[in-house]
Amino acid sequence: MVGTGPGGLKHITPAALEAIRQSDTVVGYRTYLDLIPELLVGKEVLSSEMMKEVERCRECLELAAGGRKVALVSGGDPGIYAMAGLVFELARERGDRLRIEVIPGIAALNACAARLGAPLMHDFAAISLSDLLTPWPLIEKRLAAAAQADFVIVLYNPKSRKRTEHIVKARELILGHRGPDTPVGIVTGATRENESVVLTTLGTMLTAEITMQSCVIVGNSMTFTWEHCMVTPRGYGGKYDLLRLQPDMLRK
Amino acid sequence: MVGTGPGGLKHITPAALEAIRQSDTVVGYRTYLDLIPELLVGKEVLSSEMMKEVERCRECLELAAGGRKVALVSGGDPGIYAMAGLVFELARERGDRLRIEVIPGIAALNACAARLGAPLMHDFAAISLSDLLTPWPLIEKRLAAAAQADFVIVLYNPKSRKRTEHIVKARELILGHRGPDTPVGIVTGATRENESVVLTTLGTMLTAEITMQSCVIVGNSMTFTWEHCMVTPRGYGGKYDLLRLQPDMLRK
Numbered sequence: 001m002v003g004t005g006p007g008g009l010k011h012i013t014p015a016a017l018e019a020i021r022q023s024d025t026v027v028g029y030r031t032y033l034d035l036i037p038e039l040l041v042g043k044e045v046l047s048s049e050m051m052k053e054v055e056r057c058r059e060c061l062e063l064a065a066g067g068r069k070v071a072l073v074s075g076g077d078p079g080i081y082a083m084a085g086l087v088f089e090l091a092r093e094r095g096d097r098l099r100i101e102v103i104p105g106i107a108a109l110n111a112c113a114a115r116l117g118a119p120l121m122h123d124f125a126a127i128s129l130s131d132l133l134t135p136w137p138l139i140e141k142r143l144a145a146a147a148q149a150d151f152v153i154v155l156y157n158p159k160s161r162k163r164t165e166h167i168v169k170a171r172e173l174i175l176g177h178r179g180p181d182t183p184v185g186i187v188t189g190a191t192r193e194n195e196s197v198v199l200t201t202l203g204t205m206l207t208a209e210i211t212m213q214s215c216v217i218v219g220n221s222m223t224f225t226w227e228h229c230m231v232t233p234r235g236y237g238g239k240y241d242l243l244r245l246q247p248d249m250l251r252k
Numbered sequence: 253m254v255g256t257g258p259g260g261l262k263h264i265t266p267a268a269l270e271a272i273r274q275s276d277t278v279v280g281y282r283t284y285l286d287l288i289p290e291l292l293v294g295k296e297v298l299s300s301e302m303m304k305e306v307e308r309c310r311e312c313l314e315l316a317a318g319g320r321k322v323a324l325v326s327g328g329d330p331g332i333y334a335m336a337g338l339v340f341e342l343a344r345e346r347g348d349r350l351r352i353e354v355i356p357g358i359a360a361l362n363a364c365a366a367r368l369g370a371p372l373m374h375d376f377a378a379i380s381l382s383d384l385l386t387p388w389p390l391i392e393k394r395l396a397a398a399a400q401a402d403f404v405i406v407l408y409n410p411k412s413r414k415r416t417e418h419i420v421k422a423r424e425l426i427l428g429h430r431g432p433d434t435p436v437g438i439v440t441g442a443t444r445e446n447e448s449v450v451l452t453t454l455g456t457m458l459t460a461e462i463t464m465q466s467c468v469i470v471g472n473s474m475t476f477t478w479e480h481c482m483v484t485p486r487g488y489g490g491k492y493d494l495l496r497l498q499p500d501m502l503r504k
Contacts, residue, residue, distance in 0.1 A: 010267035013358065018262065077358075079365040081486075085373030088483040097479070104358050104366040106265065106329075113331040114356040121337030122386070123394055125377040125403060133487020134374070142375055142401045149397035150390065151377060227349070231340040234333075235385020 001078040001087060002071050003105020004032050007192035011106045012036075019103050020071045025063050027056060028073030044068075057087045064098050077107035081128055081156050109154050112187035112215040115197050117229030119185055119217045124152035129159070129166040136166075143170050147177035152223065152232055155216040167210055174218055175202055183219040185230045186210055199225055253330040253339060254323050255357020256284050259444035263358045264288075271355050272323045277315050279308060280325030296320075309339045316350050329359035333380055333408050361406050364439035364467040367449050369481030371437055371469045376404035381411075381418040388418075395422050399429035404475065404484055407468040419462055426470055427454055435471040437482045438462055451477055 002019045005011035017039060020026055025044040026033065033040060033047065048056045060070045078084040084102050091098060113120040125146035131139060146153050153174065158167045174182075180203030188196045188211055198208045202218060210216065223232040254271045257263035269291065272278055277296040278285065285292060285299065300308045312324045330336040336354050343350060365372040377398035383391060398405050405426065410419045426434075432455030440448045440463055450460045454470060462468065475484040 005265070008267070010270065011265050011356070013257070013263050013265055015260070015262035077362050077366075079362060079370055080372050082373070084366075084370035085483050085486050088370050088478060088481055089485060092478045092483075100369075100481070102366040102370065104263070104362040106356050106358065107362060110329050110331060110356040110359060110362070114329075114336075114354040117352075118331055118336035118340050118354065120332050121334070123377070123379045125375070125398070127375045135488060138402065138488070139375075142403060145397040145401035145403075146377070149394045151394060151397075224344075226340060226344045229340055229352070231337050231344075233341055234337050236387060236390070 001084045001101070002073050002103045003077045003079070003082075003107075004028075004035065004073055004075055005106035006076060006108060006111035006190045009035050011111065011191055013103070013105065016103050016105060019101070020073065022069060023071035024068040025060075025070045026073060027060055027070060029075070032073050032075055053083065053086065054090070057083060057090050060087065061091055061094060061096060061098065065094070065096050075105075077105040077110075078102055079104055080107040080109065080126075108156070108190065108215045111190035112154075112185070112217060115187050115190050115195070116185035116199070116217060117226075117231050119152055119183075119219060119223060119230045119232050120154070121232045121234045122152060122220065122222070123150075124154055126154040126156060127170075128156040129170055130157040130163065131166070139166075140169070140173060143173045144176070147174045150220045152220045153218040155218070157212070158214055158216045159210045160212045167216070168206065171202060171205060178202055178218070178221065180204075182221075183223045183225045183230050185217045185219075186214055187217075188214040190215070199228060199230055253336045253353070254325050254355045255329045255331070255334070255359075256287065256325055256327055257358040258328060258360060258363035258442045261287050263363065263443055265355070265357065268355050268357060271353070272325065274321060275323035276320040277312075277322045278325060279312055279322060281327070284325050284327055305335065305338065306342070309335060309342050312339065313343055313346060313348060313350065317346070317348050327357075329357040329362075330354055331356055332359040332361065332378075360408065360442065360467045363442035364406075364437070364469060367439050367442050367447070368437035368451070368469060369478075369483050371404055371435075371471060371475060371482045371484050372406070373484045373486045374404060374472065374474070375402075376406055378406040378408060379422075380408040381422055382409040382415065383418070391418075392421070392425060395425045396428070399426045402472045404472045405470040407470070409464070410466055410468045411462045412464045419468070420458065423454060423457060430454060430470070430473065432456075434473075435475045435477045435482050437469045437471075438466055439469075440466040442467070451480060451482055
């Protein structure tokens, strides 16, 4: 499982390129594979537009069980909200004894945070708003837990064509614990040609464009904006100056 | 601010190398700079063993304000529990109008997750156990919030020579919400020569070696281990039985 990072060629690690170079078969979306045409020469290439996710992973395992070295390429980090888990789940189901390796990549959260400045300097929670495989009440529970414990919150899958209300509900829930002035960063297509970086607030964020490709980062009580950057300090200036800390934040 | 990843040369992105190549002055720990000697030829190099963190960042800003291109090199991702935030904080204090860019790197959480298998396939919370800049009661509050909302939990700074009890307390707190059989992965020095990967459980984790260099990942209620790997499924089989799931329902 090879992660090619957020999109730009400059963010693919040598370890990822080497894994692809050493493979017999490369499986992945055209958009990622088109970045590295010279690495694909002489290899079997299976574009995954042709297969759904589960099929794709099964096909990789089938090929690997047959003795081939297979690189399953995904954008971002295959280990964060991606396909690495599915491959292990299916391999366990098959009972194969394959050597499976995960080559980490720059995930959306790393790339989006970098584009925004430094919002992830302190404790954060990553939450996907997709309820395809997770019951919505559990997602709400996590949003509330993260909001009340002052985590910076990274929202994955904030919106899709069919799910447009989840981000509305998530914002409302977080607003129950944080002020409308809380900085919010929305990064879409980080490091790609169509990259867009929006700095807004919890109060006004819904007027910004949010798509399937967006990652939304909601600041904690200490996060500030400065010169188009969103920054969370490394601590509670805090320990030495508890005045800025909301008193109920320390209550259990 | 340039992130050089977890340690191995193979995990440094071309974007990071290019930023260093284009700089006049490089500031960073010897251990990171020694990985890339050929990039340092002809440059002013300030080894940061000579300076404390705040001094180091101030020095970088001072040099940049004087017109130099400065690369402040850090391991991992400068945007995750690292120095990017401090640089922005100090720049704001100075009131400089400098161009500050963050080049993301493979963070400890990406690298450690990859070494363990796929523990971060679902919602997770990253929590630092260092109470140097954060009041301990707030750390406890976050541990409890993350544990009760079934987040996978990534513990940064689990232990130091002086802070040996924090990991003991954190484990106790999490045990209040999760069973002793919950898988726990401990990765120390990911991708480095001295890398160690330990798969244990919440019940027995304290018998394993945990150091300042370790990252500890505590599974959620669905996390399982298989063939020396730690895997968190992408969803809850309770909502949609995996066996009866149509492939297209697993699409993100």
